[in-house]
Amino acid sequence: MSILVRRSNLIVPAVQERMIRWSWQRDADAVTIDLQDGTPAAEISRIRKTLRQSVALAGKAGAQVFVRVNAEYVYADSAAAAGPGLAGIVLPGAECADHVADASAILDDLERTHGIAPNSLEITPSIETGAGVWHVRETITATPRVKQVVIDEAALAASLGITQSADHDPLVYARGRLCIEATAAGVQPIAVADPMGTQTGQVSRDEMIQIATDSRNLGFKGMVCGHPSWIDAVNEAYTPAESLVDYYTQVREVFAQALAAGTAAAPFAGRMIDVPVDEWAKDVLAMSAACAARDAEKQAARQATDVWLDAHPWDQ
Amino acid sequence: MASTPRRLKRSGLTMPIVTPRFINNAWHRGCDFINMDLEDSVPPNLKDVARNLVRESIPVVNKGGSDAVCRINHDLMEADLNAAIWPGITQVNYPKAEYGHEIERMDEIITRLEAERGIRPGTVEIGANIETAVGVANAYEIVTASARVMDFGGAAGYDMSRDLGVEMFVSFDQFVYGKGEVELAARAAGREPHAAPFTPNITGSVSDPDRAFAEADAARKCGFRIGGGLHPAVVEPQIRGFASSDDEISDAQWVLQEYRKLARTGTTWVQIDVSTVDREGSPRPMGADSYLGRHRVIDRYEASRAEELLQWRDLCRERDEEKAEAVARVRASEAE
Incomplete structure (x- = not known):
């Protein structure tokens, strides 16, 4: 089975056309154009008119492009975005199977009318309330369109009456439940790169690598990035490091030798290597290869774009 | 089903049943139990050989008073139970438990084998180990699927790491939610939770006596009573850690x-x-x-x-x- 590599997902307010124009250059695995937060109601109709072009622009260097729709306008926002290059929608405030099933029915129609392959548009539920955390199992299993589920910590904190601070972590349970339920359902849990207490612009690259590494070690498979400067750190943290690849390459060799010698348990560097360690080593090496393939894919798309840009410099 | 006295499981060694020097020396290690492994430490081509060793190994490992228990393979459950349920076996450990129906099936087979092989009904307990996110999600259904499940835990370890895609040895408790769910399911069902609070182990050492003591001591103070390990050097520290001073x-x-x-x-x-x-x-x-x-x-x-x-x-x-x-x-x- 191929591995979905979507480490970084840059979220850009739909109203910030300049940011959208530059979003493709940031090497994000995905870009989400946000129609909900920060979009004045009066602007929405105007923005919808250019949404398809924005989607195409954001994806021209190989990023998968999502649109974060308004919970009240799932049809209108999705319809405005539907077209080539749209990977799916982010559904804010998802709390139950019906929310996702209703959105899925809308995408069924749009796929039909726009000649898009059936069931190809994804729905990423965004968990933003206590009810959303509690009902996450039914929410993410309502349709196979759900490949990822994201925890929006700022929204969740607001809905729970939590004052965000670096001193306390009131979302341990919510994150843990999301990771377990998503993994059990075969869905990727996605974190945010600005968890409790982190302020945009105040995070160093090293701190962001640590935040992303810790999230990966909770079971998350990627992060939503509210700032483009976080993308490189997130991509790096979610890509198996060279030292890890070397270590697990050796683990596989040691285990193969042990098997040849008639045992499936062997000591290596003070640890015990047996079947699950070898299986994990395979996973790490497969993930490393999948990340390299994704990076090559983006690189190729970017090179093609550069050629195209030379011919059309005004697009910059 | 007959009730059996509470079995203590403070310390135990898990060992490949195909390695004679481990099996032959296990009896004097002072463990509460010896876990003869048919699963991850046995290569696939030796599974049949391993099964044929269980019956004769029981009196070898339990002659020093340790309970003889056996870890079976998740995917070879029926054949492994058939090889493991003999007089002297007190528990079978079932890895990667994910659904209640798996445990119900085990209970049926064990009940039949106890009757056929002259074992007092209800003697053999099941240790159900959670090693996947699906298992955590179904924890209560699993622990309540049979009265034989007297040892219930996991939600940590290599398989769990792999399922979640996380590194095993990190400086924080990456399994805190799953362990909490599994412990609560065990407590709610009145069974013994098999768990330990988080103590950092970034070296991954399996033979460090000081760490073994600290972990057992912390586990006891958190209300846990089950231990176990892979190296003889951790047996005595575990016994000490689970004892009150x-x-x-x-x-x-x-x-x-x-x-x-x-x-x-x-x-x-x-x-x-x-x-x-x-x-x-x-x-x-x-x-x-x-x-x-x-x-x-x-x-x-x-x-x-x-x-x-x-x-x-x-x-x-x-x-x-x-x-x-x-x-x-x-x-x-x-x-x-």
Whole structure:
């Protein structure tokens, strides 16, 4: 089975056309154009008119492009975005199977009318309330369109009456439940790169690598990035490091030798290597290869774009 | 189903059943149980060989008083149970438990094999281990699927790491939610949770006695009573870690003494500054600088904690004597 590599997902307010124009250059695995937060109601109709072009622009260097729709306008926002290059929608405030099933029915129609392959548009539920955390199992299993589920910590904190601070972590349970339920359902849990207490612009690259590494070690498979400067750190943290690849390459060799010698348990560097360690080593090496393939894919798309840009410099 | 006395599982060694030097030396390691592994430490091409070794290995590993238990393969459950359920086996450990129906099926097979092989009905317990997110999500259904499930835990370890895609040895508790869910399911079902609080182990060492002691001591203080490991060097520290210290025992006796005094007064609680209590007396409370603190409340909750502590001390003592006598018997017969 191929591995979905979507480490970084840059979220850009739909109203910030300049940011959208530059979003493709940031090497994000995905870009989400946000129609909900920060979009004045009066602007929405105007923005919808250019949404398809924005989607195409954001994806021209190989990023998968999502649109974060308004919970009240799932049809209108999705319809405005539907077209080539749209990977799916982010559904804010998802709390139950019906929310996702209703959105899925809308995408069924749009796929039909726009000649898009059936069931190809994804729905990423965004968990933003206590009810959303509690009902996450039914929410993410309502349709196979759900490949990822994201925890929006700022929204969740607001809905729970939590004052965000670096001193306390009131979302341990919510994150843990999301990771377990998503993994059990075969869905990727996605974190945010600005968890409790982190302020945009105040995070160093090293701190962001640590935040992303810790999230990966909770079971998350990627992060939503509210700032483009976080993308490189997130991509790096979610890509198996060279030292890890070397270590697990050796683990596989040691285990193969042990098997040849008639045992499936062997000591290596003070640890015990047996079947699950070898299986994990395979996973790490497969993930490393999948990340390299994704990076090559983006690189190729970017090179093609550069050629195209030379011919059309005004697009910059 | 017959009820069996509570089996202590403070320390145990898991070993590949196909490695004779491990199996032959297991009996004098002082473990409460020896876990003969048919699963991850046995190469696929030796699974048949391994199965054929279980029956003859039981009296080899349990002659020093350790319980003989067997870890079977998740995907080879029926064949492995058929090889493992013989007189002397007290528990089968089932890895990667994910659904209640798996445990129901195990119960049916074990019940039949007990009847066919002259084993008292209900003797063989099931240790169900959670090693995947699906298992955590279905924890309560799994632990309640059979009354034989008396040892329930996991939600940590290599397989869980792999399922979640996380590194095994990190500086924080990446499994805290899953372990909590599994423990609560076990507690709600009245079964023994097999768990430990987080103690950082970024080296991944399986033979560090100090770490083994610290982990067992922390586990006991969090209400857990089951241990186990891979290396003989951790057996004794685990036994020690799961035992209450002399100071804790004296403290528990003091608590019960004060509680009896309290009961005669007709009040329900009293607070005592332990720094004013005669430190030479016996029983005596732990010092003001101990983890229990200086100002101690004596009430029925504290009395109940003290009672459990003393009962556990008695059970441990009884079990240690039982094993020591068994080892002495073997040594005496070998000397003849």
